[in-house]
Amino acid sequence: MGLTGLEIYKHLPKTNCKECGSPTCLAFAMALAAGKASLDACPYVSDEAKEALDSASAPPIKLVKVGTGDNVVDLGEETEIFRHDKRFFHPTGLAVLISDTEDVAAKVEKFEDLKFHRVGLDYVTDMVAVKCDSGDAAKFKEAVETVAGKTEKAMVLLTEDPAVMEAALDVVADRKPLLWAATADNYEKMTELAKGKECPLVLKGKDLHETAELVEKVVALGYKELVLDSGARETSKMLADLTQFRRLAVRKKFRPFGYPVFAITSKDDPREEVIQAGVYLTKYADVVVMKACEKQQLLPLLSWRQNIYTDPQKPVAVEAKLNAVGDADENSPVYITTNFSLTYFLVEGEIEATRIPSWILSVDTAGTSVLTAYADNKFSAEIIAEALKKSGAEENVKRHTLILPGYVAVLKGSLEEESGGWEVMVGPREASGINKFAKEKFA
Amino acid sequence: MIIIGERINGMYNDIGKAIKGKDPKPVQEWARRQEQGGADYLDLNVGPASPNKIEAMKWLIEVTQEVSDLPLCLDSTNYDAIEEGLKLCKKPAMINSVPAEMPKMERVFPMAVQYGAEVVALAMNEEGIPKDADSRIALAAELVATADSLGFSPEMLYIDPLTLPCNVAQDHGPEVMRTLREIKLISDPSPKTVIGLSNISQGTQNRDLINRTFAVMAMANGLDAGIVDANDNELMSAIATARILLNKDIYCDSFVNVFINRNR
Numbered sequence: 001m002g003l004t005g006l007e008i009y010k011h012l013p014k015t016n017c018k019e020c021g022s023p024t025c026l027a028f029a030m031a032l033a034a035g036k037a038s039l040d041a042c043p044y045v046s047d048e049a050k051e052a053l054d055s056a057s058a059p060p061i062k063l064v065k066v067g068t069g070d071n072v073v074d075l076g077e078e079t080e081i082f083r084h085d086k087r088f089f090h091p092t093g094l095a096v097l098i099s100d101t102e103d104v105a106a107k108v109e110k111f112e113d114l115k116f117h118r119v120g121l122d123y124v125t126d127m128v129a130v131k132c133d134s135g136d137a138a139k140f141k142e143a144v145e146t147v148a149g150k151t152e153k154a155m156v157l158l159t160e161d162p163a164v165m166e167a168a169l170d171v172v173a174d175r176k177p178l179l180w181a182a183t184a185d186n187y188e189k190m191t192e193l194a195k196g197k198e199c200p201l202v203l204k205g206k207d208l209h210e211t212a213e214l215v216e217k218v219v220a221l222g223y224k225e226l227v228l229d230s231g232a233r234e235t236s237k238m239l240a241d242l243t244q245f246r247r248l249a250v251r252k253k254f255r256p257f258g259y260p261v262f263a264i265t266s267k268d269d270p271r272e273e274v275i276q277a278g279v280y281l282t283k284y285a286d287v288v289v290m291k292a293c294e295k296q297q298l299l300p301l302l303s304w305r306q307n308i309y310t311d312p313q314k315p316v317a318v319e320a321k322l323n324a325v326g327d328a329d330e331n332s333p334v335y336i337t338t339n340f341s342l343t344y345f346l347v348e349g350e351i352e353a354t355r356i357p358s359w360i361l362s363v364d365t366a367g368t369s370v371l372t373a374y375a376d377n378k379f380s381a382e383i384i385a386e387a388l389k390k391s392g393a394e395e396n397v398k399r400h401t402l403i404l405p406g407y408v409a410v411l412k413g414s415l416e417e418e419s420g421g422w423e424v425m426v427g428p429r430e431a432s433g434i435n436k437f438a439k440e441k442f443a
Numbered sequence: 444m445i446i447i448g449e450r451i452n453g454m455y456n457d458i459g460k461a462i463k464g465k466d467p468k469p470v471q472e473w474a475r476r477q478e479q480g481g482a483d484y485l486d487l488n489v490g491p492a493s494p495n496k497i498e499a500m501k502w503l504i505e506v507t508q509e510v511s512d513l514p515l516c517l518d519s520t521n522y523d524a525i526e527e528g529l530k531l532c533k534k535p536a537m538i539n540s541v542p543a544e545m546p547k548m549e550r551v552f553p554m555a556v557q558y559g560a561e562v563v564a565l566a567m568n569e570e571g572i573p574k575d576a577d578s579r580i581a582l583a584a585e586l587v588a589t590a591d592s593l594g595f596s597p598e599m600l601y602i603d604p605l606t607l608p609c610n611v612a613q614d615h616g617p618e619v620m621r622t623l624r625e626i627k628l629i630s631d632p633s634p635k636t637v638i639g640l641s642n643i644s645q646g647t648q649n650r651d652l653i654n655r656t657f658a659v660m661a662m663a664n665g666l667d668a669g670i671v672d673a674n675d676n677e678l679m680s681a682i683a684t685a686r687i688l689l690n691k692d693i694y695c696d697s698f699v700n701v702f703i704n705r706n707r
Contacts, residue, residue: 006630
């Protein structure tokens with residue numbers, strides 16, 4: 001992301017000496033903005049100006065890593081306000097909160113079980129947060145040790161007492177946990193601790209202004225592995241703050257906000273808490289810490305995260321396989337379609353509406369629609385026949401009836417040959433015609 | 444693209460006569476017609492013949508506002524006429540125009556800040572219209588830097604890279620296109636760009652064809668606004684189409700009608 005001429009001009013000496021080869025400083029600034037000149041050409045630019053211009057051309061939000069090995073969670077390095085403009089890159093790290101005053105071992109075992117497999121994808125809760133509610137350094141250290149012994153996942157340590165944090169870091173510093181939080185009161189000690197152990201540190205202000213000030217103080221101490229917390233806990237306030245963090249970082253290149261952002265839920269009712277966490281992960285939070293730890297609470301949240309962080313330029317594919325609609329059995333017909341999710345769900349909806357038990361074979365066309373795949377030779381008789389074999393339809397379905405989308409009626413003859421004796425029927429061109437078609441043929 | 448309707452200009456006979464005889468009918472008729480054609484702003488220019496520019500401008504504004512709610516673009520080199528006019532405008536207006544000349548910029552930008560007006564700024568100075576893109580961009584940068592230093596936001600600035608008729612100054616075309624692209628590098632938020640479109644086809648054959656082809660090319664290079672004939676349907680359709688192809692408006696089958704009727 002380049003700088004604009006005016007931004008550069010503000011840092012130039014404004015001598016208009018022409019030694020850089022441009023007639024004026026403003027012209028030189030425009031040449032720099034267009035990538036046609038180098039800052040070295042100016043003999044009078046100050047070191048501070050060089051530094052300011054260098055850092056202003058860095059990515060708008062820094063990448064910060066939490067954890068080690070296979071369990072590293074990448075936070076930040078986002079560039080967009082809306083996902084449809086390009087995409088969101090690093091899914092929000094979701095952390096389940098464990099207090100050092102509860103049964104830590106039981107809770108962490110429950111956390112480890114928060115894994116889901118749905119529509120062909122694996123969802124994992126990727127962080128665990130341990131909070132010091134006891135105020136007792138030894139107790140917190142023990143809790144952290146217990147958690148570390150039972151999970152490999154990235155950790156967040158929550159205490160504002162540097163002595164308590166130090167005790168816990170004695171046992172888990174090499175796991176590179178995220179430390180929460182440095183405040184206006186403790187930031188010197190917390191920064192020293194984080195810097196010494198090379199752990200990322202959350203800076204918590206009372207509001208956006210104090211957070212920005214805190215960042216400048218900590219950066220002045222030489223530490224930049226930072227995550228921001230504006231201190232807001234109400235959903236509405238947090239939504240506003242998260243939006244400001246992202247907008248100022250991306251649109252105004254406001255360096256103090258060029259870091260990932262931390263959110264923690266405040267609702268006690270689990271249903272409300274999940275909705276609150278959903279808002280935060282939708283609106284730019286890079287880490288969300290929450291109490292929710294039941295499967296029924298996490299699955300919708302993880303599904304939503306998966307959805308928000310998909311690449312909108314890439315077609316979304318469903319798993320390529322034989323799917324039952326209703327109580328499909330060995331006497332049900334098999335509809336053929338592609339694994340483009342829009343195509344697939346349209347067909348599935350229409351077949352469901354017929355109330356006639358059926359199979360749908362979604363053929364892997366790299367997530368492209370019927371006509372796109374056909375034109376690209378990804379939806380040929382050979383490919384369909386191969387998918388049919390792989391799907392297990394041969395063994396499980398006795399009625400050997402295939403229904404082709406009407407737009408590829410031309411594949412009928414070759415598919416009959418390739419499939420080795422299946423009866424191939426040509427269905428309607430549009431899925432909206434399936435109801436009438438099915439009632440006539442199969443009711 | 445922001446459409447600034449060009450027709451209420453004393454250079455045209457009917458408007459010239461109307462101003463002279465204080466007959467509001469032709470002015471109001473063109474205000475309505477341009478609004479129906481899809482204009483966002485109405486350009487008001489008293490023309491060179493009016494003896495009292497201030498009175499003529501005030502009269503034009505008043506009679507136009509009787510029939511149209513569109514914001515106005517006050518087109519004059521007489522800044523006293525513009526200032527008196529700004530006082531009468533019901534909606535924030537546009538000042539057309541200021542070149543990159545210090546005394547004029549110092550007169551116009553503070554006035555624009557005071558009245559919340561936008562400003563059309565010309566990429567030229569005392570030395571005239573530059574030929575190459577680099578000189579145009581340098582003047583544009585000067586306009587932005589000066590506006591910024593006088594408290595006027597670059598977002599409210601419409602830079603006109605200045606087009607010349609393609610039959611006599613054909614080699615300016617590509618320079619204008621490059622200027623349009625690079626103006627966006629000056630600041631963030633960047634200044635907007637505007638073109639007095641009909642200038643490109645002065646004295647040529649097939650004026651409408653040249654106008655709309657140029658409009659589409661300029662839009663592809665980032666043009667934001669045009670002072671144009673809002674009643675040229677082919678032009679307006681081409682602009683509506685270019686907006687779709689540039690992903691500025693969401694496509695629908697009736698995209699031309701939607702664009703023309705967007706202010707209703």
